[in-house]
Amino acid sequence: MADVVVAGVGMIPFSKPGQSESYEVMGASAARLALDDARVRYEDVQQAFVGYVYGDSTCGQAALYGVGLTGIPIVNVHNNCSTGSSALYLARQAVESGMVDIALALGFEQMVPGALTAAFPDRTPPTFRHQEVMESVQEFDPVAPSAVQLFGGGGQAYVDEYGIDPAVFAHISVKARRHAANNPYAVFRTPITLDDVLNSPTIWGPLTRLQCCPPTCGAAAAVVMSREYAIAHGLDATVVIKAQAMATDFASTFDDKDMRKVIGYDMAAAAANQVYEKAGVGPEDIPVVELHDCFSTNEFLTYEALGLTPAGTAEKFVLDGENTYGGRVVTNPSGGLLSKGHPLGATGLAQCAELVWQLRGTADARQVHGAKLALQHNLGLGGACVVTLYEKVDG
Numbered sequence: 001m002a003d004v005v006v007a008g009v010g011m012i013p014f015s016k017p018g019q020s021e022s023y024e025v026m027g028a029s030a031a032r033l034a035l036d037d038a039r040v041r042y043e044d045v046q047q048a049f050v051g052y053v054y055g056d057s058t059c060g061q062a063a064l065y066g067v068g069l070t071g072i073p074i075v076n077v078h079n080n081c082s083t084g085s086s087a088l089y090l091a092r093q094a095v096e097s098g099m100v101d102i103a104l105a106l107g108f109e110q111m112v113p114g115a116l117t118a119a120f121p122d123r124t125p126p127t128f129r130h131q132e133v134m135e136s137v138q139e140f141d142p143v144a145p146s147a148v149q150l151f152g153g154g155g156q157a158y159v160d161e162y163g164i165d166p167a168v169f170a171h172i173s174v175k176a177r178r179h180a181a182n183n184p185y186a187v188f189r190t191p192i193t194l195d196d197v198l199n200s201p202t203i204w205g206p207l208t209r210l211q212c213c214p215p216t217c218g219a220a221a222a223v224v225m226s227r228e229y230a231i232a233h234g235l236d237a238t239v240v241i242k243a244q245a246m247a248t249d250f251a252s253t254f255d256d257k258d259m260r261k262v263i264g265y266d267m268a269a270a271a272a273n274q275v276y277e278k279a280g281v282g283p284e285d286i287p288v289v290e291l292h293d294c295f296s297t298n299e300f301l302t303y304e305a306l307g308l309t310p311a312g313t314a315e316k317f318v319l320d321g322e323n324t325y326g327g328r329v330v331t332n333p334s335g336g337l338l339s340k341g342h343p344l345g346a347t348g349l350a351q352c353a354e355l356v357w358q359l360r361g362t363a364d365a366r367q368v369h370g371a372k373l374a375l376q377h378n379l380g381l382g383g384a385c386v387v388t389l390y391e392k393v394d395g
Contacts, residue, residue, distance in 0.1 A: 134153060154265070
């Protein structure tokens with residue numbers, strides 16, 4: 001099995017719906033940036049995996065045909081909010097197996113304002129089991145978006161068990177904006193206060209508007225190749241995918257009637273544990289993490305799912321500042337989904353780009369100094385969770 005390196009990454013600045021170029025233009029731009037960063041031509045790429053959620057079939061071809069027409073296999077990927085990292089997962093597998101030397105993972109999304117809605121409302125939604133559990137364990141609001149009720153419910157379940165003040169979740173949004181202030185790719189870069197977050201309109205349960213990620217447009221890409229190929233051709237071989245795992249739902253997601261599990265806690269924990277075991281490291285070894293903060297409550301829960309802090313201690317972890325610069329681990333130096341934005345198909349690859357920049361030492365004011373390991377967590381309900389560990393090695 002070949003060692004796989006991320007030789008190039010590319011990303012365009014994220015934007016609000018209505019302010020971006022069309023999806024195929026954004027996708028082609030991100031792909032070119034990644035190819036240029038890797039110092040390879042599109043003609044060198046042997047397979048491509050392209051992720052998006054809101055688009056017709058073969059949108060991936062529409063984007064990459066703007067880069068080149070080489071006849072290579074282009075596989076379209078759709079895994080809800082973990083789509084981008086699912087494309088990376090497939091590209092990594094293609095290289096690791098020895099089937100190809102170079103593969104491209106691309107993700108993009110052209111979104112519309114407002115909460116996520118079903119593209120096909122005339123049929124059973126794929127998350128109907130999650131919805132059924134949610135409606136059986138908490139009061140259902142027909143007006144509030146389902147995603148807010150799902151992730152708000154996960155946070156409320158934690159509050160109910162440990163008796164914490166739900167205001168702690170708001171600290172995560174403040175931290176996200178503080179980090180995003182140093183990220184030119186982020187949508188929301190203006191710092192906010194705890195009062196700003198708590199006084200913004202309540203959407204559902206413990207979640208206010210400023211604790212919910214915005215619909216976003218954008219694109220990001222990564223070029224992966226075998227380390228042997230990179231070294232032989234004088235390319236950047238310093239960032240290795242040390243371990244990667246994808247998990248889908250377990251019976252506990254639905255049987256345990258626990259909203260934290262409904263929104264992916266067990267998937268995240270299982271994928272993370274597989275990664276730690278394969279890599280021979282523990283969460284205590286990780287200095288920087290990009291994790292899926294679609295809502296502040298999910299970032300909070302994910303601290304414990306990834307083992308960054310023991311069960312029942314996430315409140316202290318946040319209030320002590322252990323989740324930011326000067327603390328134990330810097331979480332979402334990019335500003336995360338809450339502030340950088342969440343163009344669904346691009347999110348996982350934007351996380352990848354940020355962590356590659358961190359390990360290269362080129363993240364400017366966001367830099368986590370001395371980072372040699374970096375962890376990525378990307379979650380999609382329905383469900384799939386991808387956890388990836390990157391390592392900086394000698395080139």
